Amino acid sequence: MSDAHNYTSDENPYLPKPARIIRTLPQILDHQLFQIRFEKEEMINNFTYRPGQFVMLSVIGTGEAPFSISSSPTRPGIIELCVRRIGHVTNALFKLPPNAPVGIRGPYGNGFPLDKLEGNNLLLVAGGLGMAPLRSLLRYALDNRSKFKDVILMYGARNPDDMLFKYELLELIEQPDVKCLLTVDTDNSGMWKAHVGVVTTLFDHAEIDPNNTYAAICGPEIMFKYVLEELLKRNFSKNRILMSLERNMQCGVGKCGHCMVGYKYTCLDGPIFNYWDAINLPEMV
Amino acid sequence: MKIITLPKENFAEFVGHLCSFGEIHAPIKRGDRSFVFAPVKDASEIELDCVRTILPLKKYFFRPMEVMFNFCAGEGYEIPSEVTDKRIVVFGAHPCDIHGLNILDMVFNGRYVDTYYLARKSKAAIIGLDCIPDDLCFCRSTRTDFVDTGFDLFLSDIGDKYLVRVGTSLGDDMVRAAESLFYEVQKEDRDAYKRKSIERRESFKTEIQLQDLPGIMDLEYESQVWQDVGETCLSCGTCSMVCPTCYCYSVFDELDLDGSSGRRKRRWDCCLFKDYALVAGGHNFRAKRSSRVKNRYFHKQRGFVSLYGRPSCVGCGRCKAQCPSGIDIVDVITKLRSETRV
Amino acid sequence: MSSKPKIGIYGLTGCAGDQLVILNCEDELLDIVGATDIRSFPMAMSGGDENCPLDIVFIDGTVVQPKDEEMLKRLRERANLLIAVGTCAVWGGVPAMENKFSREEVKKRVYGPTGDLFKTITPQPLSSFVKVDLSISGCPIEKEQLLQAVASLLHGDLPRLPNYAVCTECKMAEYPCLLIEKGHLCLGPITVAGCKARCPSYGRPCIGCRGPVEEANISSEVRLLKEKGFTPSDIQNRLRTFAGAADSLQMESLKEGTNA
Numbered sequence: 001m002s003d004a005h006n007y008t009s010d011e012n013p014y015l016p017k018p019a020r021i022i023r024t025l026p027q028i029l030d031h032q033l034f035q036i037r038f039e040k041e042e043m044i045n046n047f048t049y050r051p052g053q054f055v056m057l058s059v060i061g062t063g064e065a066p067f068s069i070s071s072s073p074t075r076p077g078i079i080e081l082c083v084r085r086i087g088h089v090t091n092a093l094f095k096l097p098p099n100a101p102v103g104i105r106g107p108y109g110n111g112f113p114l115d116k117l118e119g120n121n122l123l124l125v126a127g128g129l130g131m132a133p134l135r136s137l138l139r140y141a142l143d144n145r146s147k148f149k150d151v152i153l154m155y156g157a158r159n160p161d162d163m164l165f166k167y168e169l170l171e172l173i174e175q176p177d178v179k180c181l182l183t184v185d186t187d188n189s190g191m192w193k194a195h196v197g198v199v200t201t202l203f204d205h206a207e208i209d210p211n212n213t214y215a216a217i218c219g220p221e222i223m224f225k226y227v228l229e230e231l232l233k234r235n236f237s238k239n240r241i242l243m244s245l246e247r248n249m250q251c252g253v254g255k256c257g258h259c260m261v262g263y264k265y266t267c268l269d270g271p272i273f274n275y276w277d278a279i280n281l282p283e284m285v
Numbered sequence: 286m287k288i289i290t291l292p293k294e295n296f297a298e299f300v301g302h303l304c305s306f307g308e309i310h311a312p313i314k315r316g317d318r319s320f321v322f323a324p325v326k327d328a329s330e331i332e333l334d335c336v337r338t339i340l341p342l343k344k345y346f347f348r349p350m351e352v353m354f355n356f357c358a359g360e361g362y363e364i365p366s367e368v369t370d371k372r373i374v375v376f377g378a379h380p381c382d383i384h385g386l387n388i389l390d391m392v393f394n395g396r397y398v399d400t401y402y403l404a405r406k407s408k409a410a411i412i413g414l415d416c417i418p419d420d421l422c423f424c425r426s427t428r429t430d431f432v433d434t435g436f437d438l439f440l441s442d443i444g445d446k447y448l449v450r451v452g453t454s455l456g457d458d459m460v461r462a463a464e465s466l467f468y469e470v471q472k473e474d475r476d477a478y479k480r481k482s483i484e485r486r487e488s489f490k491t492e493i494q495l496q497d498l499p500g501i502m503d504l505e506y507e508s509q510v511w512q513d514v515g516e517t518c519l520s521c522g523t524c525s526m527v528c529p530t531c532y533c534y535s536v537f538d539e540l541d542l543d544g545s546s547g548r549r550k551r552r553w554d555c556c557l558f559k560d561y562a563l564v565a566g567g568h569n570f571r572a573k574r575s576s577r578v579k580n581r582y583f584h585k586q587r588g589f590v591s592l593y594g595r596p597s598c599v600g601c602g603r604c605k606a607q608c609p610s611g612i613d614i615v616d617v618i619t620k621l622r623s624e625t626r627v
Numbered sequence: 628m629s630s631k632p633k634i635g636i637y638g639l640t641g642c643a644g645d646q647l648v649i650l651n652c653e654d655e656l657l658d659i660v661g662a663t664d665i666r667s668f669p670m671a672m673s674g675g676d677e678n679c680p681l682d683i684v685f686i687d688g689t690v691v692q693p694k695d696e697e698m699l700k701r702l703r704e705r706a707n708l709l710i711a712v713g714t715c716a717v718w719g720g721v722p723a724m725e726n727k728f729s730r731e732e733v734k735k736r737v738y739g740p741t742g743d744l745f746k747t748i749t750p751q752p753l754s755s756f757v758k759v760d761l762s763i764s765g766c767p768i769e770k771e772q773l774l775q776a777v778a779s780l781l782h783g784d785l786p787r788l789p790n791y792a793v794c795t796e797c798k799m800a801e802y803p804c805l806l807i808e809k810g811h812l813c814l815g816p817i818t819v820a821g822c823k824a825r826c827p828s829y830g831r832p833c834i835g836c837r838g839p840v841e842e843a844n845i846s847s848e849v850r851l852l853k854e855k856g857f858t859p860s861d862i863q864n865r866l867r868t869f870a871g872a873a874d875s876l877q878m879e880s881l882k883e884g885t886n887a
Contacts, residue, residue, distance in 0.1 A: 007627070011398070011400070012354075012364060012400045013397040013398065013399075013400070014353050014354070014400075014549075015354060015362055015364070018361060028288050053587060056547075060356050060358075060538070060547075061356070061534070061536060061540045061544070061547055061784075062538055062782065063538045063780050063787075064538075065551075065565065084566075085379035086566040087564045087565025087566060088564065088784065088785075088787070089565070090563070090781065091784070092782075092784055095783055104363075171782050173449070246564055247564065247565060247570065248330070248561070248562055248564050248570075249560070250534070250535060250536045251534075251536065253396070254395065254396070254397065254535060255392065255393065255397070255399055255532065255534070256534050256535070256536065256551075256554070257532065257534070257554070257556065257584075258532030258533065258535075258554075258562065259560060260584060260588065261570075261588075261591055262583070262587075262588055262591075263587065263588035263591035264592075265592075275475075282506060282583065283570060283571070283576070283580075315801070315802075315803055316802075316803030316808050316830075317803070317808050317809070318803075318808060319803035319804075320807060321801050328654075330839060338801075339798065339800070339802075339803065340653035344801070349799035349800075350799065373662060384816050411810060429798070433708045485746050510786035514822060516847065517847050518842075518844065518847070519794070519816040519817065519843075519844045519847050520791075520792070520840075520842065520844060521792040521795065521815070521816040521817075522791050522794055522795035522798070523794045523797075523804070523816075525796050526794075526798035526799055527797060527798055533837070537787055539778075540775070540778035540779060541778060541780075541781055542655060542658040542662055542777065542778050542781070543658070543662075543772065544662065544778065544781050544782050547778070552799075553795075553799060555791070557796065557843055558790070558791050559789060559790070559842045562867045568724040573887065574842075574887050575845070599752060606807075607804055607807065609799070609804065609806045609807065609813075609815075609851060610816070610847050610848075610850075610851050611795065611851070623827075
């Protein structure tokens with residue numbers, strides 16, 4: 001094999017690129033938006049990605065974990081990751097001091113198929129932390145507004161205090177070029193001005209043409225189920241329903257095996273799958 | 286392909302020449318009736334009749350545990366130099382072993398290249414040797430009983446000689462380094478090879494039908510077989526460790542007491558472990574052992590076909606030979622198939 | 628933990644072998660002492676502070692006497708993180724081997740009339756009494772695991788210790804299987820790894836000294852051992868030696884295919 005594989009490349013895909021957390025913006029309880037910048041100018045300038053892609057973030061000494069990117073490639077220079085404090089790596093991440101060094105590899109995964117999405121209406125349906133990857137697509141669409149027809153966001157949270165990117169999204173309600181529908185399951189504050197009810201109730205407030213629309217869904221499993229029902233009821237083609245899936249990932253590059261579902265690697269072939277692919281993969285939904 | 290012969294009386298001398306191409310590793314005995322690939326000084330140590338070693342050849346290129354890089358505060362990351370250092374010559378790789386490596390080559394190449402695996406692989410010469418199957422071998426069913434790529438040299442026993450196929454330029458260098466030991470192929474050599482080939486083919490005792498298995502696996506997704514195997518399986522990880530094509534690994538950081546330097550490591554992982562598909566926050570996509578067992582078979586026989594165009598099982602029999610609770614892949618597949626026939 | 632974390636190292640009833648492992652970290656002991664503020668380590672030093680709050684307390688041994696229970700609860704109150712060190716602390720260890728007999732019966736058998744001089748309770752691991760933040764099992768613990776745990780704790784993380792079976796490490800090291808090749812009563816498939824299969828490396832079967840691996844399939848292990856000709860009492864005795872207090876190792880209550 002020696003001459004067949006005369007290995008010369010020094011590109012090691014597992015080596016994180018040095019970066020720093022330049023700012024941390026608290027969101028809701030146990031959720032923060034981390035703004036991260038690469039150390040090297042070359043990386044800052046060349047790093048680009050598609051909405052829906054993810055990076056592997058290292059807290060050196062603790063470990064590495066995948067995070068979907070919440071910022072948009074239309075605003076280069078800084079990567080934003082919206083993180084829930086939930087496990088080994090995120091616990092350590094939340095404890096880091098300002099300006100702490102971290103490692104970033106990526107971007108990985110397929111991301112949303114922008115070439116297919118362009119020229120269509122976009123319907124984004126998010127629940128809970130599912131807003132993290134969809135915020136990237138939302139910002140991308142608003143920054144490239146002419147490339148898309150109607151842009152509709154439906155986002156549900158348990159209550160107003162649980163809504164990610166709340167102020168930024170509330171501002172969008174007034175904006176004419178996007179239909180921003182926000183809802184909460186319950187509102188005890190009495191201050192909530194938008195909708196109350198589960199996210200599927202928002203479907204009554206928007207006109208959606210299934211033939212010219214791509215739906216992108218991200219949220220908890222139970223939400224997937226009801227939103228899918230709603231979309232299928234409206235005759236959405238399964239190929240026009242896109243979902244972002246979560247799995248255990250340890251390499252991000254299709255080797256370590258953990259994210260394998262049926263015959264797809266979530267890290268290479270996903271994390272964005274269309275619904276047809278998803279129902280053909282055992283264990284997927 | 287260049288084909289020559291090596292008389293058996295020249296074998297030991299040929300092995301002697303090989304050390305100039307790297308440290309020679311070949312099957313030797315360990316325990317009462319087990320074998321392992323390990324360094325040998327000369328031909329007399331080599332167990333030529335070894336059917337299967339405990340671990341397959343992946344151990345040389347994809348280590349059970351390895352340092353991916355060292356880290357140190359303020360100094361960044363440093364890849365250990367060991368990765369690219371040493372040349373080895375692996376002697377006595379059977380066709381299924383070589384197929385196993387060819388499959389790992391596919392996995393570790395691709396869009397992203399696993400530099401650790403490939404760096405080591407590029408420093409190794411592979412010399413194949415054919416074998417007589419035992420009761421557990423089913424490489425004929427997996428079509429891995431013959432190999433035509435992935436070796437530098439391949440030796441087939443044809444009586445008092447070896448027929449030697451030269452697979453690469455490095456293989457040719459090894460032959461040239463001991464040119465006087467080799468001979469041109471004669472008619473009786475060709476006849477002997479063909480005779481042996483039939484003999485070998487007829488000595489297989491285990492056979493399963495695999496061609497249409499992906500479809501049957503889809504059909505039997507809810508089969509009781511998975512529940513039964515789930516009850517027997519110990520989740521001990523043995524089958525994955527000894528499988529030539531299991532490539533899953535787990536990554537973790539190890540810190541020194543100074544709290545700032547340390548290393549990122551990876552170790553072989555196994556999809557039968559409880560936390561294999563566990564995500565942060567506690568959701569386990571395969572909480573039940575039966576679902577993990579099913580996933581393992583599914584990946585080997587169904588998923589890998591879609592990904593890489595062939596099943597990843599090479600029929601070496603190691604998982605059966607080493608399973609403490611006696612789970613037999615051939616038995617499991619046969620049960621799945623017969624259920625379909627009913 | 629911005630300043631050096633305050634640490635206590637204590638032992639309940641037991642052989643103190645795990646504390647000894649800490650003391651035996653000769654090359655690293657100075658680093659540990661340098662990175663931490665060891666407030667109390669009765670086995671190794673006198674004049675410890677027995678009242679201060681602690682960031683981390685390491686405890687080996689089993690709760691066997693009422694005073695163990697009192698001490699344990701007191702330490703729990705003092706400490707932010709409580710680490711069970713060694714199989715005794717994690718699983719009850721050897722003291723819990725005879726837990727199916729009454730305490731009085733065992734005491735009489737072992738001590739005769741002198742047994743009346745002291746009180747014992749059914750030996751139990753620390754987790755039966757208090758919340759345990761991290762368990763480092765082993766009889767004794769592995770030095771490498773201890774050091775990694777300390778490094779992680781100093782870094783503010785809990786370490787990730789192996790949660791797979793001894794078989795995995797045994798095969799990684801390419802030792803012949805003692806169950807298959809020798810028919811030994813080996814507990815490798817159900818015992819948690821971390822020892823690098825030390826016993827099998829010497830041709831000796833695993834006797835389960837590190838305690839059961841999470842979700843161990845005991846019923847399958849028992850079945851395969853019976854098939855090799857071992858009697859239920861051979862098997863039960865071996866299962867009970869180090870982790871008699873572990874529910875999963877009680878043969879009488881074995882459920883077929885738990886979590887299959």
